[in-house]
Amino acid sequence: MIGARTAIIGVLASLLVAGAVKQAGAADAFRQLKGREITAKFAGQEFTDEVHFAEVFGRDGSLSAISMGKRKAGKWRVVGDELCRSHERDEPRCHQVWISGTKVQLRQPGIDITEDGVLQKPAARN
Known part of the structure; x- marks a missing residue:
């Protein structure tokens, strides 16, 4: 049970990081x-x-x-x-x-x- 919780937390953390990276990339899309x-x-x-x-x-x-x-x-x-x-x-x-x-x-x-x-x-x- 603890292993499953850890896996779920790991997946959620990965999704949050991926979302943050995607947003940072979108912000970088601006050019002067x-x-x-x-x-x-x-x-x-x-x-x-x-x-x-x-x-x-x-x-x-x-x-x-x-x-x-x-x-x-x-x-x-x-x-x-x-x-x-x-x-x-x-x-x-x-x-x-x-x-x-x-x-x-x-x-x-x-x-x-x-x-x-x-x-x-x-x-x-x-």
Whole structure:
């Protein structure tokens, strides 16, 4: 009986480790976009978390955002290998762009907080 329990515990531990390795591999699937790739991916698209915010990146460098029900206008551009956004009177904020499929993370070196969302065709909003 003790041998069977030990075997079951061993199998469960193996499954947990395999799941953790699989998740770590999925996290590693993100890759950093370079300048031209950022422009190609973002122009004409919407970056959104599908709940709190949505930003539409116009092909002309315009930026139309809605965040927590408030609309803002701004501009966007790519500087080096970073996406830079400025809303109305705000200073530009630049981020590295990391992508995995449609999932996007905007990262700033040295800061552990990311802006997470997806890229998609702009949704119709009122």
